[in-house]
Amino acid sequence: MRDALTRLGIEGDPLVRAAQEEQFGDYQSNCAMVLAKRLGRKPRELAVEIIAHLSIAELCEPPEIAGPGFINFRITPAAMARRLGAIPAAGHAGVERLGIERTPRPQRVIVDLSSPNLAKEMHVGHLRSTVIGDCIARVLEFAGHEVLRENHVGDWGTQFGMLVAYLRRIRPEVERNPESLIIKDLEAFYVEAKTQFDADDTFKAQSREAVVALQQGDATTRRIWQAFCEESLRHCHALYGRLGVRLVDRGESYYNELMQEVVARLEQRRQDDPNSAVRLSEGALCVFLEGFKTRDGQPLPLIVRKSDGGFNYATSDLATILHRVEHLGATRIIYVVGLSQKQHFEMLFAAARKVGFVGEEVSLHHLGFGNMLSPGGKPFKTREGGTVKLRDLLDEAVERARRVLQEPREEDWSAGRPDRASLADADMQRIAETVGLAAVKYFDLSHALGSDYKFDLDTMLSLEGNTAPYMLYAYARIRSIGRKAGIDFDALPATDLVLEHPAEIGLAKTLLRFAEVVQVASDELKPNVLTDYMYELSRAFSRFYDKRLGVRVIDASPETIRLSRLRLCDLTARTLKLGLDLLGIATLEQM
RNA sequence: GCGCCGGUAGCUCAGGUGGACAGAGCAUCGGAUUUCUAAUCCGAAAGUCGCAGGUUCGAGUCCUGCCCGGCGCACCA
Numbered sequence: 001m002r003d004a005l006t007r008l009g010i011e012g013d014p015l016v017r018a019a020q021e022e023q024f025g026d027y028q029s030n031c032a033m034v035l036a037k038r039l040g041r042k043p044r045e046l047a048v049e050i051i052a053h054l055s056i057a058e059l060c061e062p063p064e065i066a067g068p069g070f071i072n073f074r075i076t077p078a079a080m081a082r083r084l085g086a087i088p089a090a091g092h093a094g095v096e097r098l099g100i101e102r103t104p105r106p107q108r109v110i111v112d113l114s115s116p117n118l119a120k121e122m123h124v125g126h127l128r129s130t131v132i133g134d135c136i137a138r139v140l141e142f143a144g145h146e147v148l149r150e151n152h153v154g155d156w157g158t159q160f161g162m163l164v165a166y167l168r169r170i171r172p173e174v175e176r177n178p179e180s181l182i183i184k185d186l187e188a189f190y191v192e193a194k195t196q197f198d199a200d201d202t203f204k205a206q207s208r209e210a211v212v213a214l215q216q217g218d219a220t221t222r223r224i225w226q227a228f229c230e231e232s233l234r235h236c237h238a239l240y241g242r243l244g245v246r247l248v249d250r251g252e253s254y255y256n257e258l259m260q261e262v263v264a265r266l267e268q269r270r271q272d273d274p275n276s277a278v279r280l281s282e283g284a285l286c287v288f289l290e291g292f293k294t295r296d297g298q299p300l301p302l303i304v305r306k307s308d309g310g311f312n313y314a315t316s317d318l319a320t321i322l323h324r325v326e327h328l329g330a331t332r333i334i335y336v337v338g339l340s341q342k343q344h345f346e347m348l349f350a351a352a353r354k355v356g357f358v359g360e361e362v363s364l365h366h367l368g369f370g371n372m373l374s375p376g377g378k379p380f381k382t383r384e385g386g387t388v389k390l391r392d393l394l395d396e397a398v399e400r401a402r403r404v405l406q407e408p409r410e411e412d413w414s415a416g417r418p419d420r421a422s423l424a425d426a427d428m429q430r431i432a433e434t435v436g437l438a439a440v441k442y443f444d445l446s447h448a449l450g451s452d453y454k455f456d457l458d459t460m461l462s463l464e465g466n467t468a469p470y471m472l473y474a475y476a477r478i479r480s481i482g483r484k485a486g487i488d489f490d491a492l493p494a495t496d497l498v499l500e501h502p503a504e505i506g507l508a509k510t511l512l513r514f515a516e517v518v519q520v521a522s523d524e525l526k527p528n529v530l531t532d533y534m535y536e537l538s539r540a541f542s543r544f545y546d547k548r549l550g551v552r553v554i555d556a557s558p559e560t561i562r563l564s565r566l567r568l569c570d571l572t573a574r575t576l577k578l579g580l581d582l583l584g585i586a587t588l589e590q591m
Numbered sequence: 592g593c594g595c596c597g598g599u600a601g602c603u604c605a606g607g608u609g610g611a612c613a614g615a616g617c618a619u620c621g622g623a624u625u626u627c628u629a630a631u632c633c634g635a636a637a638g639u640c641g642c643a644g645g646u647u648c649g650a651g652u653c654c655u656g657c658c659c660g661g662c663g664c665a666c667c668a
Contacts, residue, residue, distance in 0.1 A: 017607075020614085030610060033649090043648095067611045068648070117668080154668075252668095284666050293593065295664055306666040313668050340662050342595065370596080371661085404630095447604070450596070452661080458617095459603065463630040465616040466604090473630055480628060520607065532605070535615085539632095546632045547624080554627040591630085 001029055004053035010035055016073075018513055025064070025072035026509055032069040043069030077499040080508045084571060089494035098571075098578060100515045102144025109145045110324050110333040111137040114240075114247060117154035118232040119163060121187040122239055123387040124380050124455075125338075128369050131441050132449065133336035134245040134584045135527045136367065142582055143522040148248065148328060152320065153236070155229045155251035159190075161211030164224045165203060166193035168210075175220060178227030186235055187389065239390055242437060244584055258319035259311050266304055266355060277354050283307030287351040292343070302351045314348060321352050325362055332363045334525070339368035339450065367525055370452035372444070377454055393455075398436030400457050404469070405432055405591070431591050435469055436461075438585045442468035445583055446531035466535040468585060471576065474538040476591045477545075478573040482566070485554040489570045498564040501551050503544040507568055510540040514575050518582070527583060534579045541572045 001014035015031040032047035039046070047065045054063065061074040088095040113133020116122045133149065141147045166189075167174050167181075174181050183189050196203050213221040233249055240247065266285060270278040277288045279301075286301030294300045302314050324330045335345060345366035352358050374380045382388055405428065443460035447453040463469050482489040499505050517533040520526070544550050553569060556562040577587050 013608075015608085020611080024611075028611090033610065034608085037648095070611065157668075282665080286665080291594095293664075295592075297593075298665090300665065303666045308666080310666080312666065314666095316668090338662095339596065343663055346595095368596090448606090451604085452597080454603070456603075462617075467616090469630075473628085477628055477630090484627065524607070526607085528605075529607080532615085542631060543633095545627080547626070547629090549632065552627070556627090591628090 001031070001050070001054070003055070004050050005031070005035075007053045008049060010039070012038070018516075019072065024066065024070065025074040026060070027073040027075070029071040029073070030069075032065075032071060036069065047071050075509070075512075077505055077508070080505065080512060081497040081499050083512055084508055084568075085494065085497050087571065089567075090490050090492050090570075092494075095574075096578075097142070098514065098574060100142075100518060106144045106146060107331045108329050109140050109147050110328065110330040111140070111147055111149050112152055112320075112333065112335045112337070113137070113149060114236075114245070115152040115154070115337070116236060118229050118236075118251070119154065119159045120190050121185075122236055122390040124372060124390055124393050125387070126390055127393070127440070128372055128444060129336045129338070130240070130243065130245055131444050131584065132367070132369055132527065134243070134247075135445055135582065136334060136336060136525055138582050138584055139518070139522045139525075139527075139530075142518070145332075148330070149246065150324070151236075151247040151249045153229075153233070153249055153251045155225075155232075156253045156256075158207075158211055160225055160228070161209075161214060162193050162197050162207040163190070163228055164210040164214065164221055165206040166196060167224055167228060168206075169196075169203070174224055174227055178223045181227040181231050183228075183231050186232060239394070242394060242433070243441070244437075244586060252316050255316050255319040255323065258323055259315045262315060262318045262322060263305050263311070269355060277351075287354060289347055289350045289354065292347055300347075302347045304351075313344070314351070317348050318352060318357065321348075321364070322357050325358050331361060332365070334365045334367050336367050336369070339370055342366065342368055365525075367449065369449045370447075373452050373454050375454050375456045380455065394437060394440065397440045397457060397461070398433050400461055401436035401439060401469075402428065402432035404461050404463070405435060427590075431588055434586050434588055435472060435591065438468035438472060438580075441585055442471070442531060442583065445527035448528055449526065466531065471534055471538050471580065472585075472588055472591060474541055475573060475576045475580070475587045476589060478541065478569050478576075479589050481545075481553060481569050482573075485562075485566060487566055489566075489573065492563075492567060492570050495563040495567050496560065497567060498561055503546070503550045504565070504568065507540045507544040507572065510537050511568075511571055511575055514579070518579075521582075530579060530583060534576065534583075537572065537575060537579070541569075544568070544572075 001016055005012060005014060012031055012035050014029055015034065016027055016029045019025050019028040029050075032050060033043040035041075036043040036046045044065055047069045051063050051065070051071065056063075056073075058076075059073075059079045060076055064072045066072055087099045111133050113136075114126055114130040116126050137147045137149050171181070197207055210221055214225055229251065236249075263285065266278045266287070269276050270280070270285070279286055279288060281288075281301060284301075284303045284307045285305035286303050288299055288301045292300040303312060304315050304318065306312055321333065324333055337345070345364075345368075349364040349366070352364065358364065372380055380388055439457075439460040443455075444453070446466055459465075460467055461469060463473065479489070497508070499508050513533065514537075517529060521529040545553065551565060553562070553565045556565055580587055
């Protein structure tokens, strides 16, 4: 299509995409209508001309023009077989990428994700950033970019003075042996400290002193603080480990010196040009930006140094940008943070550009997401109104998964299905863990990022519909086919594909769309594009394997057909596995 | 008050730069089945896409106004 447009001397996007309905073919192009409008011509005439300049005879049937000027393409089974056949087989280079190429223009990308506060336990509010951020990082990495996952944890501020002082009071041994620190329940520890802080003026004073000591670099205080942060991070990483999330922790404290640098640079700017956007206002050092107003309609600046001389969120965020651009060499920074922070990031980015911290060559992107709500549609809280720990949420999901998985076991015994019924309890626990976590992650990623969603265990653990269990089942089932057919998929040679039956063609068609789907998901940073496809692929497979409308596989004959169908199974399994991997979801060989 | 995001089938949600009668899952109803893992497949019913205007050959999608919900609006992160 692109060539045809070029030959016609027309610039424009071919707008080719999978057809919405089967009657319109496999792919459709809507460009004739768009271009005709621009060129002041009749859409159908232009469509005719475009078709005349196409050279796609060996790819598809002669294209048809329909309606106001749609161009419909129907790929020939032979062409599908060729394309699928070109996907590297087991043992060949590129098999793990299914032949999908890397971007020709790799970037160094920072994904800012998770970012819990170390003073407390991670709670449900951290789930989305962690899961989405990890997925985005995986997708961009797969696309060929160099991705750095930065966990901007909160490890600084007044509350840490309080925590250090409290540790000193009730665990004095920490001072001598900071490495030994274990805090079972971080949340309870914080609450205790806070209660003490509010009730005890002496303790309050000690807390303040600890903050000062921390800032001045007092060795003992820092050791205790560090011990606390490390213990808190161990709590975090227990969860990251379960979730299969890798990231690099870099606390706010890391930027202490850079924050001085940020302020110094801005101060310089202000003094060089008193009329610049950087000005003092009510004693605070501010960056004034266009388009932002306070409640009263006054200009709303980004405050970079408070009137008391202290730093705030904006200061550390600017320092972070400086670090990422100047030290880490990032050309793209993606913040996976809730949508409620939207204005803050707009101001932050505008300010960073205004004061020259980042140039045109660097893109700053706030990938905002909606709230995770309780099943009732209200903010997610415990019955008492407190925050729900992320660990508790995941535990519950796993426990519920275990119950769902165990339900049919009794029947399996009587139905003579030892495949599932014979699973040892340990295996069952492992499977439940995978399924439970997969369900939570998949459910999150299957919603459009910007919208809120209701956390509903029943729905996400359902064995039917667009859920992780359905997808994992589809995968496990295919792997089981390999075992039963006595074929090692990991040693299956490249075979000629035979695509004759509608079920074969339907599956092949869906398989071929994977590369494009990954491309869209990666370009637009939309995980749900991927999940939607995964579901379609799983369904296409179920149809393929259906006893009435599908085809025989394990006992198919002749052997060429059998191998072809097994290869389709394998391609499906590999695609599912890769797709799930991009979502950050582990697969199971058996469930 | 200003700004941003959302309002799509009974429920939960999709809808790539405006495009072919608005899609899916659950739930409902009806089929298939002595299973190559039925944890499946096929089909039906179900929506004036918040409301009212406008732009366009064509609007869930763009513009304006209004209604409803959420979030944000200078020294908290």
